[in-house]
Amino acid sequence: MPRFRTRRINKLLIANRGEIALRIIRTARALGLHTIAVYSEADADSPHLAAAHEAHLIGPAEARHSYLNIQSILDAARAAGADAIHPGYGFLSESPEFARAVDQAGLIFVGPPPQVLAAAGDKVGARQLAQRAGVPVVPGTETADAATARSFAVLTGYPILIKAAAGGGGRGMRVVHDESALDAALQAAGREAQAAFSDGRLFLEKYLTAPRHIEVQILGDAHGRVIAMGERECSLQRRHQKIVEESPAPAISAQMRATIIDAAATLAAAVGYQNAGTVEFLVDGDNFYFLEINARLQVEHPVTELRFDYDLVAAQLAIAARQPLIEPPPPRGHAIECRVYAEDAHNDFRPAGGSVLYLQLPAGPGIRVDTWLAPAIEIGTHYDGLLAKVIAYGADRDEARRRMLAALDEFVLTGVTHTAAFLRDLIASEGFARGEFSTTFVSEFLPDWRPSDETFKAAAILAELAAQSGTAAPARRWNGAGAVSRRRSPWEALGDFSLWSRR
Amino acid sequence: MKFRELSSGRQVEVQLQQQGSTIQARIGGAVAQIGRQLLPDGAMLIEIGAVRVRAFAARAADSIVVSVGPHSFTFVPLKASRGASRSGLANPLVTAPMPGKVLKILVAEGDQVEAGQPLITMEAMKMETTLAAEGAARIKRIPVSEGQMIDAGAVLIELSPLDSSKP
Numbered sequence: 316m317p318r319f320r321t322r323r324i325n326k327l328l329i330a331n332r333g334e335i336a337l338r339i340i341r342t343a344r345a346l347g348l349h350t351i352a353v354y355s356e357a358d359a360d361s362p363h364l365a366a367a368h369e370a371h372l373i374g375p376a377e378a379r380h381s382y383l384n385i386q387s388i389l390d391a392a393r394a395a396g397a398d399a400i401h402p403g404y405g406f407l408s409e410s411p412e413f414a415r416a417v418d419q420a421g422l423i424f425v426g427p428p429p430q431v432l433a434a435a436g437d438k439v440g441a442r443q444l445a446q447r448a449g450v451p452v453v454p455g456t457e458t459a460d461a462a463t464a465r466s467f468a469v470l471t472g473y474p475i476l477i478k479a480a481a482g483g484g485g486r487g488m489r490v491v492h493d494e495s496a497l498d499a500a501l502q503a504a505g506r507e508a509q510a511a512f513s514d515g516r517l518f519l520e521k522y523l524t525a526p527r528h529i530e531v532q533i534l535g536d537a538h539g540r541v542i543a544m545g546e547r548e549c550s551l552q553r554r555h556q557k558i559v560e561e562s563p564a565p566a567i568s569a570q571m572r573a574t575i576i577d578a579a580a581t582l583a584a585a586v587g588y589q590n591a592g593t594v595e596f597l598v599d600g601d602n603f604y605f606l607e608i609n610a611r612l613q614v615e616h617p618v619t620e621l622r623f624d625y626d627l628v629a630a631q632l633a634i635a636a637r638q639p640l641i642e643p644p645p646p647r648g649h650a651i652e653c654r655v656y657a658e659d660a661h662n663d664f665r666p667a668g669g670s671v672l673y674l675q676l677p678a679g680p681g682i683r684v685d686t687w688l689a690p691a692i693e694i695g696t697h698y699d700g701l702l703a704k705v706i707a708y709g710a711d712r713d714e715a716r717r718r719m720l721a722a723l724d725e726f727v728l729t730g731v732t733h734t735a736a737f738l739r740d741l742i743a744s745e746g747f748a749r750g751e752f753s754t755t756f757v758s759e760f761l762p763d764w765r766p767s768d769e770t771f772k773a774a775a776i777l778a779e780l781a782a783q784s785g786t787a788a789p790a791r792r793w794n795g796a797g798a799v800s801r802r803r804s805p806w807e808a809l810g811d812f813s814l815w816s817r818r
Numbered sequence: 819m820k821f822r823e824l825s826s827g828r829q830v831e832v833q834l835q836q837q838g839s840t841i842q843a844r845i846g847g848a849v850a851q852i853g854r855q856l857l858p859d860g861a862m863l864i865e866i867g868a869v870r871v872r873a874f875a876a877r878a879a880d881s882i883v884v885s886v887g888p889h890s891f892t893f894v895p896l897k898a899s900r901g902a903s904r905s906g907l908a909n910p911l912v913t914a915p916m917p918g919k920v921l922k923i924l925v926a927e928g929d930q931v932e933a934g935q936p937l938i939t940m941e942a943m944k945m946e947t948t949l950a951a952e953g954a955a956r957i958k959r960i961p962v963s964e965g966q967m968i969d970a971g972a973v974l975i976e977l978s979p980l981d982s983s984k985p
Contacts, residue, residue, distance in 0.1 A: 503946060510941075659915070661825040666916045666942055668970060673861060673874035673885065696916045696942045696970075726888045727861070729874040732825060735888035765826065766889050772850045773866045773873065775821060776843045778882045778893035779832040781875040782819055 321637045322423060324399040325349060328392045329367065331403030332382060334687045334701060335614070336363035339401050342628040351395040353388060355381035357697045362689045369395055376697045379513075382406045385416050392422060399423035399635060401628075405699060408611040409436050425635040427535075427590045427610045434586050435610035438480050439518050445605040448585045450578045453597060453604040459517035464497055471521045477501060479508035480516035485555030487511060490522050525753040526597040528552065528606075529564050531579035532619045534630055535588040536640040543580040544625070545646050546572060547618050549595075550754045551741065553664050558738065558757065560615035561651040562622050565712060565750025567598065575603055582608065591616070591631050614654065614701070617685060621650040621708040649715040650708045653723065653738040655686075657700040660737035660761065668696045672730035677722035681708040681715070684722075694731045702733055712750065716742060740764060821893040822909070824881070827952070829896065880971075910958075912949055912975040918942030920966045920974070929957045930980065938962075938974050954980055 327343045328351040329336050340350045340363065352367035357376035364370040371391035374381030381387065383406055392400060400417050402408035402425070411429040418424060426432070435441055439457045446452055456467050459477060468475050468491075477500055479487030487508030489500040501517065509515035528549045535541040548564035549557045564572065579594035582605065593613045595606040616627050625643040634640065658664040671692050676684050686703035694702065705722050709715030723739035741760055746752050766774075820831045833844040840853045853865035857872070864873045864886065871887040884891045922939040925931060931951045939948045955977040962974050 507946065659825050662915070663947070665947055668916055669878075669883070672876045672883065673859075675859075675861070675872060696918065723888050727872050727874065727885050728890065729876060729885040730878075730883055732890050732892065736890070739888050766886075766891075767869075769850075769867045769869050770871075770886050770889050771823070771826075771828065771830070771891075772843070772845050773852060773864050773869070773871070774823075774884045774886045774889065774891040775830045775832045775845060775893065776834065776841065776850065776852055776866075777862070777864070777873055777875040777884045777886070778821055778891070779819055779834055779843070780841075781877050781882045781884070782895060783834070784877070 322635075324423060324632060324636050326351060326395065326397045326399070327425070327632070328353065328388070328395060328397040328400045329363070329403065330382070330388050330400050331406055331408075332358050332361060332363060332687075332698065334685045334704060335403040335405075335612075337366050337687055338685050339403060339628050340366045342626055343401075343632070346629060346632065348632075351391070351397050353382075353391050355697075357695050360692055362687050362692065371395060376695070378406065378698065382698075385410075385413050388413075389416060389420050389422075392417075392420065397422060399425055399632075401425040401631070402611070404611045404614055409609070411436065423635050425590070425631050427588065427592065431586055431588055432610050435592070435608035436481060438478065438482060438607055441608055442605070444585060445582060448581055450582055450605045451603065453520045453523065453606070455520035456518055459501065459519045461498060461501060464491075464501060464519055465494070467519050468494065468497070474522040474524065476520045476522040477504045477517050478520060479504065479512060479514070480518055481512040481514035482508060485552075487517065488555050523597055523599050523604075525755045526550075526599040527564070527567070527753050528557070528595065529567070529575060529598050529603075530593045530595040530609075530613075531576050532613075532616070532627075533579055533583040533588055533592050533594060534627075534634070534640060535583055535590065535592075536634050537589055537637045538639055539587075540640050541580060541583045541588055542640065542642075543576045543583070543594075544619055544623055544643055546575060547593075547613075547615055549615065550752055551747075551757055552754055553757050553761075557615060558654050558656070558734070559652065559741065559747075560618050561649065561712070561715070562618045563646075563649065571598065571601075571603065578603075578605070590634050591627050614704070615652050617683060617704060617706045618650045618652045621683065621706060622646045622648060648708055648710050649712040650706060651712075651715045651719050651742075652704050652706045653719060653735075653742065654701055655703040655705065655726065655728075655733055655735045655738065657694050657696075657702050657731050658734050659732045660734050660764065664734070666696050666700050667732035668694050669731040670694070671728065673727065674729075675725060675727040676703070677705060677725035679718070679722065679725075681718045682706070682722045683708070688728065702728070702731070705735075705738075716748065736766060737761075737764060820896040821882075822896050824892040824894060825890075909952060910955075910977050911973050912937060912951075912977065914940060914968050914970055914972045914974055915947070915949070916940075916942045917970045918947075918968065920962050920964055920968060921946060923960060923962070923964055924948075925957050925960075925975070927957050927960055931955055931957065931977075940968075940974075949974070951977070956980055 326349040350367040352370040353373045373387040407413040411433040414424045414429040474492045477489040489504045491500045505515040532544040547562045549560045551559035593609040623643040657667045683706040707719035726735040835842045855863040861874045873886045875884040882893045919941045921941045958978040959976040
């Protein structure tokens with residue numbers, strides 16, 4: 316067995332918040348590491364602070380002054396004596412500048428090296444790389460000014476898709492169906508890209524109207540070994556952001572699966588990929604196209620973890636310490652993830668906020684819940700609205716699906732408008748059960764979606780009960796720290812339902 | 819009491835009557851029965867029709883938030899004597915659904931707007947959200963300006979019915 320020069324990680328700073336900060340802290344603690352949380356002023360009561368061994372304030376609510384503030388995070392790392400930083404997903408996770416700064420501060424960045432981040436983050440460059448590696452790409456351009464856009468549209472026909480060159484997570488992305496909407500869409504996408512990535516550059520792709528979105532988990536170590544760990548089907552999206560993911564992908568041929576997984580491994584090797592990442596593809600009939608490399612741990616990584624019985628965060632830490640990759644066991648069964656967001660499904664998934672006044676999370680065989688929800692916390696709208704990921708594992712797809720339905724029925728959260736009920740009904744739909752759906756499925760399903768009449772009636776009756784209960788208190792009352800113990804049940808003042816039980 | 823559910827826009831009138839261990843409710847002319855049992859954690863077990871589900875409700879400043887299983891609702895009491903019915907509009911105020919920034923105001927005071935017409939664009943969480951008119955109306959007042967930071971619930975636009983502002 317060859318010996319490698321490894322590096323030791325003892326104190327890990329997690330440069331993130333929400334469920335992913337908690338997720339990473341859990342693995343780090345299990346490995347016996349000292350964990351360091353960072354937080355913005357908006358997150359002072361956030362559960363990830365208490366979960367870590369220590370917590371450091373890194374700035375005000377606005378992300379660019381806190382979770383995107385490289386200097387502030389490095390200062391916290393120095394103050395805490397951290398020897399490694401895990402960036403999570405989003406925020407600085409794919410920033411080559413951050414990875415380089417961490418490196419220059421003499422710390423270990425738990426992620427790909429800066430040059431790999433730069434290669435993957437340059438969406439246009441990544442397209443070229445894929446082409447050189449012989450992996451098909453969606454027809455597109457490398458810039459997107461109004462003139463280029465017009466001539467590209469003439470060539471391929473509408474609809475076309477505007478994307479941010481530095482993009483990810485659907486931000487800065489716009490579908491344009493005809494020329495009249497082009498200028499406004501370019502401007503809005505540019506503004507959004509500038510705000511989200513400090514980089515307003517755009518490019519164009521032909522918009523495939525009903526593709527499937529399938530991605531492959533990759534892992535590479537510091538010794539040149541790269542593996543692909545199965546695919547994830549991520550076609551159920553709203554606003555180009557995934558809300559349901561599963562593995563294996565239903566309804567693709569064994570040959571297509573093998574081809575895509577091979578292409579991902581080829582690309583990963585071509586960029587000298589290190590650490591955990593994802594190669595995304597669009598599948599359209601018998602064709603598949605490379606979309607992008609996400610050089611980070613994905614939100615939906617638990618789907619792969621459950622199917623392979625493999626801790627990807629532990630693998631990331633081992634790889635960052637220059638240990639050789641540990642081969643995952645062969646995959647088995649089926650896993651599905653549903654993302655519950657603080658959003659209003661009835662109104663274009665508009666972001667929502669509030670306080671957690673009541674919470675019951677699902678549990679049971681094959682159920683995993685990655686969440687930062689806790690009683691009485693405030694859900695603000697400063698950051699991404701992901702509240703919880705409910706992940707169901709089953710021996711086959713049908714078992715996973717049934718477990719997911721039962722789990723979402725158990726999900727009760729009052730005080731914040733959220734998407735659990737929508738997801739439940741989406742999973743219960745015939746289209747999902749058949750496994751035959753594309754990226755348009757959510758928008759087709761949504762317009763007819765509404766709670767059953769009985770559910771609505773029950774809710775209205777409860778509203779009336781609460782209105783009569785006389786426990787009216789300003790919302791603020793429930794927001795304070797330690798409010799849980801002081802909080803009274805809204806039914807309490809009904810006093811044994813005195814209103815009704817006058818006998 | 820009469821409520822408007824914020825997400826769906828559905829309006830509903832509820833009257834309750836105690837009938838032994840169950841509650842009989844009159845909802846929009848129909849009668850529904852629910853059984854309820856208070857649980858130790860403050861939630862309620864509700865039985866309605868074939869459904870038996872954990873539920874919770876709480877009063878916030880000007881609304882009532884309700885969960886029935888995974889469903890979440892926000893009910894706003896409608897008072898017959900207040901603005902709503904007098905102005906003839908379901909909702910004479912366009913309010914911010916979340917804290918954020920006013921990005922663009924797409925209408926001017928005095929404008930006549932149609933149902934579905936975009937009124938104002940907000941930015942929150944680096945995403946743009948455009949609020950549209952729920953019905954035909956006239957723009958009475960716009961108390962915010964572009965670039966302004968606003969709290970959830972802040973009044974963005976005041977509407978008046980079309981005929982009332984005609985000469």
